[in-house]
Amino acid sequence: MAQKFKAIAPSFLYPGGGNGSSSSSTPSWRPWSTPSRTGNNNTSRSRQRTNSNTSGRTNRSQHQPQQHHNHSGFRYQPPVKKKVEYKLDRLFLKRISRLFEILFSKQSKVTWLYIGMTLFCCLNEGIVYFVGTIPSRYYKVLGDKDSAAFFRLLVVSLFTVFLAGLGKSVIFLMGSLLSLEARRTLTLYFHRIYIQPKLFYRILTMHDEEIDNPDQRITQDIEKLAEALRKMVESLIISPLAIAFYTWQCWQMTGYIGPLCIYGYFIFSAITSRLLINPIVDAIFFKESAEGYFRFLHVRFRQFTESITFSRGEGEAKMAADDSLENLLCSQLNLIYKEVPLNFLQQSVSYFGSILSYVIIAIPIFLGLYDGMPASDLSAIISKTSFVSMYLTYQFSQIIKCGAEFSDLAGYTSRLGQLMEALDMLSTEMENIAIDYPHEESLSMDSSIRLENVTFSTPAGELIVSGFTHRFEAGVNTVIVGPNGSGKTSILRVMGGLWPVSKGQVILPHQYRKDVIFLPQTPYMTYGTLREQLVYPHREMASSVTDADILRVLKLVRLEHLLETVEDFDQVYTLDWNKMLSPGEQQKLAFARLFYVKPIFAVLDEATCSMDMTSEKEMFRQCRLLNITCITVCHQANLEKYHQQRIALDGHGGWTCSEIDSPRPRSQSFGGVSSGVGAPALTTTTTTTDNVEVDTLAGPEDDFE
Numbered sequence: 001m002a003q004k005f006k007a008i009a010p011s012f013l014y015p016g017g018g019n020g021s022s023s024s025s026t027p028s029w030r031p032w033s034t035p036s037r038t039g040n041n042n043t044s045r046s047r048q049r050t051n052s053n054t055s056g057r058t059n060r061s062q063h064q065p066q067q068h069h070n071h072s073g074f075r076y077q078p079p080v081k082k083k084v085e086y087k088l089d090r091l092f093l094k095r096i097s098r099l100f101e102i103l104f105s106k107q108s109k110v111t112w113l114y115i116g117m118t119l120f121c122c123l124n125e126g127i128v129y130f131v132g133t134i135p136s137r138y139y140k141v142l143g144d145k146d147s148a149a150f151f152r153l154l155v156v157s158l159f160t161v162f163l164a165g166l167g168k169s170v171i172f173l174m175g176s177l178l179s180l181e182a183r184r185t186l187t188l189y190f191h192r193i194y195i196q197p198k199l200f201y202r203i204l205t206m207h208d209e210e211i212d213n214p215d216q217r218i219t220q221d222i223e224k225l226a227e228a229l230r231k232m233v234e235s236l237i238i239s240p241l242a243i244a245f246y247t248w249q250c251w252q253m254t255g256y257i258g259p260l261c262i263y264g265y266f267i268f269s270a271i272t273s274r275l276l277i278n279p280i281v282d283a284i285f286f287k288e289s290a291e292g293y294f295r296f297l298h299v300r301f302r303q304f305t306e307s308i309t310f311s312r313g314e315g316e317a318k319m320a321a322d323d324s325l326e327n328l329l330c331s332q333l334n335l336i337y338k339e340v341p342l343n344f345l346q347q348s349v350s351y352f353g354s355i356l357s358y359v360i361i362a363i364p365i366f367l368g369l370y371d372g373m374p375a376s377d378l379s380a381i382i383s384k385t386s387f388v389s390m391y392l393t394y395q396f397s398q399i400i401k402c403g404a405e406f407s408d409l410a411g412y413t414s415r416l417g418q419l420m421e422a423l424d425m426l427s428t429e430m431e432n433i434a435i436d437y438p439h440e441e442s443l444s445m446d447s448s449i450r451l452e453n454v455t456f457s458t459p460a461g462e463l464i465v466s467g468f469t470h471r472f473e474a475g476v477n478t479v480i481v482g483p484n485g486s487g488k489t490s491i492l493r494v495m496g497g498l499w500p501v502s503k504g505q506v507i508l509p510h511q512y513r514k515d516v517i518f519l520p521q522t523p524y525m526t527y528g529t530l531r532e533q534l535v536y537p538h539r540e541m542a543s544s545v546t547d548a549d550i551l552r553v554l555k556l557v558r559l560e561h562l563l564e565t566v567e568d569f570d571q572v573y574t575l576d577w578n579k580m581l582s583p584g585e586q587q588k589l590a591f592a593r594l595f596y597v598k599p600i601f602a603v604l605d606e607a608t609c610s611m612d613m614t615s616e617k618e619m620f621r622q623c624r625l626l627n628i629t630c631i632t633v634c635h636q637a638n639l640e641k642y643h644q645q646r647i648a649l650d651g652h653g654g655w656t657c658s659e660i661d662s663p664r665p666r667s668q669s670f671g672g673v674s675s676g677v678g679a680p681a682l683t684t685t686t687t688t689t690d691n692v693e694v695d696t697l698a699g700p701e702d703d704f705e
């Protein structure tokens with residue numbers, strides 16, 4: 001089966017939308033076998049499915065991802081490759097207002113923290129004003145040589161300074177709480193829209209090239225966005241009020257000339273900083289992508305450390321890690337360079353502010369406005385004007401400084417906005433699929449799984465099976481065989497609703513979630529206790545599982561020795577269960593879950609491939625005793641004897657179904673659909689070595705019965 005594999009390169013390698021889809025601000029999904037009517041939210045659930053069988057796609061050439069017609073005549077468009085920059089535009093405003101809507105929703109505490117922080121900031125500003133004018137009072141009392149007033153001022157100023165310190169700390173505390181709460185609110189929101197049945201699978205397995213590292217966006221970008229927000233809120237809450245107050249104060253002392261100079265200066269700085277921010281937003285976006293890939297690579301090393309070591313792949317791993325680091329550092333360096341002009345502007349603004357304050361007071365002095373005033377009063381006025389105008393420029397410089405925070409915020413907003421849009425799009429897409437090809441809504445009242453005239457393709461548009469019809473009956477074990485890549489697992493994916501069909505219908509037993517359990521080749525080992533492992537994914541049921549239940553199923557799967565490994569069933573292990581158990585033991589634990597739940601169907605995708613033959617036989621024997629019907633995907637011919645039916649895929653979209661009456665030799669694996677069919681039956685020989693039963697050869701009369 002010739003498959004086209006698309007090389008997926010990290011989006012940061014293509015600044016400005018090099019690979020189109022990866023950096024598109026509005027992700028455009030690669031078309032699949034179902035209509036992508038994104039944005040069409042008016043689709044009525046009651047829409048007739050009269051066109052559903054008109055696609056007539058029967059060969060692969062018609063399944064090009066670029067563009068094709070679906071069953072309802074909808075025309076797919078290829079992803080648009082356009083240059084997209086991440087900047088402060090309408091899209092940014094749309095995204096940030098959506099994030100703010102989530103942050104300031106009724107359920108969130110962010111609103112209350114924001115109000116509390118605003119009040120504290122106002123209170124603190126009063127204290128700051130008092131502290132700022134203290135030097136001018138000292139000028140006055142010292143100029144007048146008034147010792148009593150001096151000591152009174154000393155006490156007051158010490159107390160005020162103490163209050164100012166306290167005020168700053170409270171504001172810092174409230175800012176940190178605000179950032180924490182913002183992170184909680186946004187992360188919970190993303191968990192809700194991201195970890196959803198099927199959508200989660202789909203975005204992670206099929207849309208990696210459109211949305212890189214959604215995990216990083218959720219675990220890191222939200223935190224950084226919350227932090228940038230905290231820093232901005234701190235300065236932005238008070239700046240407008242302070243600017244108004246100090247403008248008035250400045251006007252009182254210098255006339256219109258003071259505020260005019262400061263405002264002119266601010267407008268100039270604001271315009272230049274705005275010009276310098278846009279490239280930074282872009283650079284932050286790509287730096288974050290590079291950061292995500294670097295981390296992802298290290299996570300993969302951890303995950304595949306044994307395989308890498310066995311294949312002596314450390315050198316390759318190091319090269320890949322070095323390359324990824326280099327990419328990350330490049331994008332970081334790019335960011336640093338782009339930040340230099342902005343930093344220069346910020347620093348200059350704050351230094352020039354102090355000089356400007358003296359220029360402002362110099363003008364009325366030289367114009368003779370304060371002629372004849374005593375020296376001590378003039379010193380006090382110079383000091384106060386200096387403070388007022390410096391504080392006014394400081395508030396403006398805070399706003400300019402916010403520009404840097406704002407560029408961070410804009411970068412993270414882009415990444416989170418993209419993820420939200422992707423999830424929205426996918427969710428609409430899946431809703432449409434659910435309307436056209438309802439999966440969980442097509443439930444049969446009898447205990448069977450039916451696939452009726454089902455045609456489906458890979459996400460890349462390659463046809464896998466066409467017109468597949470089969471009824472999986474309870475009590476009839478079925479094995480699915482075929483060459484690699486022929487679509488065995490894909491049939492299970494369709495059955496489980498992970499992949500949509502482009503034609504036909506999947507009809508499931510009424511209590512589908514309870515009656516059908518899927519066991520993959522590599523079962524998911526959850527973190528937690530042995531009890532929780534057993535009831536996975538129903539953690540809430542853990543308390544109802546008795547120790548006797550656990551013991552019983554552990555015995556059934558021959559994992560009693562686990563009792564010696566674990567201290568008790570409720571001990572939480574810091575070590576990953578994947579490391580505590582061998583692959584075969586993990587598969588056995590998955591069977592323990594199965595035997596605990598006792599569904600009607602067990603859908604096994606090479607779920608016993610890591611077990612020894614005796615254990616494998618025992619698993620199928622227990623399934624039969626517990627009335628669990630197996631639908632098994634496998635490559636081992638010896639598994640056929642546990643089944644009554646065989647579905648053979650030919651790897652070209654075709655398939656055959658036959659009764660199993662003449663199994664093949666055990667040593668022969670399924671290289672193709674016809675391999676071994678009709679081979680003579682073998683006899684069973686069971687030898688015992690050191691009290692360990694070793695099943696060496698098996699035939700139809702295997703002691704499985």
Ligand SMILES: Nc1ncnc2c1ncn2[C@@H]1O[C@H](COP(=O)(O)OP(=O)(O)OP(=O)(O)O)[C@@H](O)[C@H]1O
Binds near residue numbers: 205
């Ligand atoms: N997420 C995906 N995106 C695109 N193509 C995919 C995806 N997953 C699987 N495929 C393709 O679908 C085809 C069928 O895959 P499937 O896993 O069903 O094969 P299989 O018969 O179970 O193979 P094996 O015997 O190796 O387990 C393969 O050619 C594979 O490349």
